[in-house]
Amino acid sequence: MPRPRSLTETQIAAAALAVIDRDGLAALTMRAVAKELGMGTMSLYRYVDDREQLEGLVVDLVLGAVDTAPPTGSSWRERVATMVERVRDAVGAHPNVVPLTLTHRQGSPSSLRWGETVLGILTEAGIVGERRVVALRSLVGYLVGAIQLEHLGPLSGEGTRTMATLPSTDFPLMAETAQQAARVTVDEEFRLGLAVLLNGLAP
Amino acid sequence: MPRPRSLTETQIAAAALAVIDRDGLAALTMRAVAKELGMGTMSLYRYVDDREQLEGLVVDLVLGAVDTAPPTGSSWRERVATMVERVRDAVGAHPNVVPLTLTHRQGSPSSLRWGETVLGILTEAGIVGERRVVALRSLVGYLVGAIQLEHLGPLSGEGTRTMATLPSTDFPLMAETAQQAARVTVDEEFRLGLAVLLNGLAP
DNA sequence: TCCTATAGGCGTACAACATACGCTAACACG
DNA sequence: CGTGTTAGCGTATGTTGTACGCCTATAGGA
Numbered sequence: 524m525p526r527p528r529s530l531t532e533t534q535i536a537a538a539a540l541a542v543i544d545r546d547g548l549a550a551l552t553m554r555a556v557a558k559e560l561g562m563g564t565m566s567l568y569r570y571v572d573d574r575e576q577l578e579g580l581v582v583d584l585v586l587g588a589v590d591t592a593p594p595t596g597s598s599w600r601e602r603v604a605t606m607v608e609r610v611r612d613a614v615g616a617h618p619n620v621v622p623l624t625l626t627h628r629q630g631s632p633s634s635l636r637w638g639e640t641v642l643g644i645l646t647e648a649g650i651v652g653e654r655r656v657v658a659l660r661s662l663v664g665y666l667v668g669a670i671q672l673e674h675l676g677p678l679s680g681e682g683t684r685t686m687a688t689l690p691s692t693d694f695p696l697m698a699e700t701a702q703q704a705a706r707v708t709v710d711e712e713f714r715l716g717l718a719v720l721l722n723g724l725a726p
Numbered sequence: 727m728p729r730p731r732s733l734t735e736t737q738i739a740a741a742a743l744a745v746i747d748r749d750g751l752a753a754l755t756m757r758a759v760a761k762e763l764g765m766g767t768m769s770l771y772r773y774v775d776d777r778e779q780l781e782g783l784v785v786d787l788v789l790g791a792v793d794t795a796p797p798t799g800s801s802w803r804e805r806v807a808t809m810v811e812r813v814r815d816a817v818g819a820h821p822n823v824v825p826l827t828l829t830h831r832q833g834s835p836s837s838l839r840w841g842e843t844v845l846g847i848l849t850e851a852g853i854v855g856e857r858r859v860v861a862l863r864s865l866v867g868y869l870v871g872a873i874q875l876e877h878l879g880p881l882s883g884e885g886t887r888t889m890a891t892l893p894s895t896d897f898p899l900m901a902e903t904a905q906q907a908a909r910v911t912v913d914e915e916f917r918l919g920l921a922v923l924l925n926g927l928a929p
Numbered sequence: 930t931c932c933t934a935t936a937g938g939c940g941t942a943c944a945a946c947a948t949a950c951g952c953t954a955a956c957a958c959g
Numbered sequence: 960c961g962t963g964t965t966a967g968c969g970t971a972t973g974t975t976g977t978a979c980g981c982c983t984a985t986a987g988g989a
Binding site: 628636642652659661663668669695715716718719722724725 | 828829831839841842845849856858859860861862863867868870871872874878897898899900903906907910915918919921922923924925926928
Binding site for chain 4: 757
């Protein structure tokens with residue numbers, strides 16, 4: 524009976540994501556998103572209660588791109604690693620949204636599906652009960668932290684270079700480690716750290 | 727020759743931290759901090775270039791409370807765990823600053839001292855070279871991620887309760903895991919996850 | 930003792946922001 | 960062809976970070 528909506532939540536999230544990808548996270552304003560959609564600013568509020576809700580939609584969109592189907596791989600470690608790396612890749616495709624992924628609680632369907640798949644792999648591997656709780660928690664913790672460090676942290680890219688030029692007298696081990704770290708790819712570091720964690724899950 | 731400064735950076739950071747602790751992170755405005763210091767708003771800019779720099783001072787203050795002296799403990803794992811938990815405790819004392827700890831690159835002296843001490847323990851344990859790089863990176867990654875989840879994430883506190891009331895038909899393992907997780911303390915989860923990681927570092 | 934250079938303190942001003950409110954017009958259904 | 964509902968939006972408000980320029984407190988030299 525009433526006038527139909529002309530926009531879907533996905534379209535709105537896509538517009539916001541386009542703004543973020545193009546102009547950075549600081550450029551995410553209600554005005555900018557509305558303009559991206561070709562609407563007036565206040566029209567956006569017909570679809571979204573709040574700026575915070577808009578940010579949530581963006582996170583959902585990015586995380587929704589993660590393939591949550593159980594991967595086919597030989598060992599359970601490889602399969603879990605694949606699941607973790609899928610999230611890393613999805614987020615890595617939109618580096619500017621990284622800060623949002625934390626502020627916004629991920630109770631989204633994508634996150635649930637992802638967790639369900641990972642728990643399935645762990646269960647097949649004989650990890651159940653409290654050990655499974657800790658395993659999932661550790662994996663998510665490492666994933667979140669590593670993504671964060673990769674995109675904002677001191678140990679990656681520019682930060683490593685800065686540390687490598689430290690006064691070696693005050694922090695000799697840090698300086699040495701920074702130089703060694705420069706010879707390791709960001710991808711390798713992520714994978715190797717994940718391997719350490721998976722290794723620690725062994726019975 | 728000129729008029730002397732009446733405030734130290736620490737005093738400013740403390741005032742900002744007081745505002746954050748009392749009224750939340752959203753209440754951190756230049757006006758609020760200035761009022762907390764009993765000054766006019768613009769006077770703050772004599773000491774700080776930017777709001778971002780002010781946030782950096784707050785993070786430094788919180789992280790500066792971490793004891794970076796090498797702990798006395800039997801095994802190297804225990805000593806590393808102590809170092810990691812010291813950071814968790816320091817940040818946990820001011821939960822509202824958690825989002826700031828990530829946005830702001832930690833090249834602070836406290837972080838460097840902390841890293842140096844941890845690297846020392848790892849070196850004593852015979853972990854050197856690339857393995858040491860990966861070890862430090864994993865530890866920091868887990869630390870950052872776990873803190874984040876603990877304070878903003880879906881797997882802790884209220885989030886767990888929400889998940890426990892999920893439709894068990896769609897996500898049976900997630901629902902089961904959430905119920906099991908409810909019987910594990912947040913502290914226990916953090917420590918056990920850390921133990922998994924440390925276990926994985928074994929040669 | 931007074932003078933002066935320097936920098937601290939702050940009032941005002943402005944642009945950008947999120948968002949409340951209320952209007953008008955478009956649509957679906959009878 | 961009405962009529963009710965809602966989309967779209969113009970206007971207005973309060974809050975934010977911060978540039979600018981004034982006044983004044985202070986320390987060192989005269």
